[in-house]
Amino acid sequence: MNEPFPYDVFLSHSAKDKAVVRPLAERLRQDGLKVWFDEWVLKPGDSIPAKIEDGLEHSRVLVLCMSAQAFGSDWAQLEAGTFRFRDPLNRERRFIPLRLDDAPIKGSLAQFHYINWLPADREQENAKLLEACRQPKTWPQSPENAGLPKHLEPALPNPPVSSEHDFVGKHRLELAEEVLARFYQAREIIESARSPAYFAGECASRKAAADESPKEKRIRDDAFVVLDRLNRNSETFSRIQVLRYRFMAQFGAGAVAPFDELKSILNRLFVSAHQWVVLSEVNERNFTNPQSLQEHRVRIEKHEGVLWGTEGDDPICRGLEKAIGGIEQLCRPHLSRTG
Structure with a gap:
């Protein structure tokens, strides 16, 4: 900035x-x-x-x-x-x-x-x-975390204990366990959200516009379901980002790569949902140039691949594997020491 x-x-x-x-x-x-x-x-x-x-x-x-x-x-x-x-x-x-x-x-x-x-x-x-x-x-002038729900407030520093070495080891273990479990949970949520199958009731909370055509309703419902499934689990993603700062404090600033990867995945899903709706509602009859029409369809397919996956290279699955692999590499050594 x-x-x-x-x-x-x-x-x-x-x-x-x-x-x-x-x-x-x-x-x-x-x-x-x-x-x-x-x-x-x-x-x-x-x-x-x-x-x-x-x-x-x-x-x-x-x-x-x-x-x-x-x-x-x-x-x-x-x-x-x-x-x-x-x-x-x-x-x-x-x-x-x-x-x-x-x-x-x-x-x-x-x-x-x-x-x-x-x-x-x-x-x-x-x-x-x-x-x-x-x-x-x-902005705002109030304290940074004023008004946040309790489960979103960053953890306060723990008081000193008699054995600093024991405390640090225990603290790292507990933190590694929670972070790894949260990442596994996030992967499951994202995989479930991207499932193309859904029940009609999942769209009930979306208020359709009075002038929506059947095609527009189908397109908007399809995208809405993905976003709604993610939003219903926003506490998990918020908690992961809160843990990010504690994780940095314990494992170093270089340990944030898996957190950044997960955030990037969520951003891609939300942006692609928006773009897919906008592009899919374009009337293809407006294209007079076959090349422009083909490019338009390729863009739609690209966002479909982000939202629901493709038979070939799936960018979201690849990103999830990278995030999970990275966080496992950081957390596993600390978990394996607890015998």
Whole structure:
């Protein structure tokens, strides 16, 4: 984050919230921020997925506008964009939740401190929003872990004991056992989430748009199931990322590679779910060039391979093997000493 970003803020929102988000974008721009807002950036003929990807890549922070509309049919696409901006505890503060109405906050987002953008609160909250966009690492002013559920709070340092050597050995053993078990659990969750078979009831919590076609519903349901299965197990992934810092303290900074690999796998799944939905809903009749159509289909197949695997080289399976192999190599020597 040392290099300047072309955009200060990417506004992620439901198209149905334009009446609220448009004045917000204007206000941020008047306050001197460079804002990525689709109405200002997208031009006729632009590839919408490509422009959105470019905007996400080149924005310093993402403001997610949460509302009943956003938590509806647009949710899978909106949430996918947030994962490149936040680690599970959002320590860098590059992800800013903005609440537009009183709709219940979904899943893992409930753990994050948000800014109220209800009509009665906007004037008072505007200063917070500006600070969050300009200086993400200093916002919010409250202690870093304030408001986190207990199971997400980083462990406090243990008090001194009489035998430091015995304590360190025992502590490493317990930590290695938990981390290894959590990685095995994460692998099972990801493998299960990627299963293409699902029950109709798994889609019940997704609110379909009134104008969804049968094809759009099938596409969105397919992607939703993968993301929902992962979100239902978000506590496991959050716990792994909390353990990451304790693991670094005990095993060295170089021991984080398996944690980074696992985080990368989750990011790929969420981004591919978003891209697969967007690309799959494109009408192929719009392609007049056979080569462009073929390239479009190849992109779809690439994201399908990430979501559900392929008969050949499976990037997610390969990544899981790398993460599990790495964490086993670090943990096994300490577990084998307990005879």
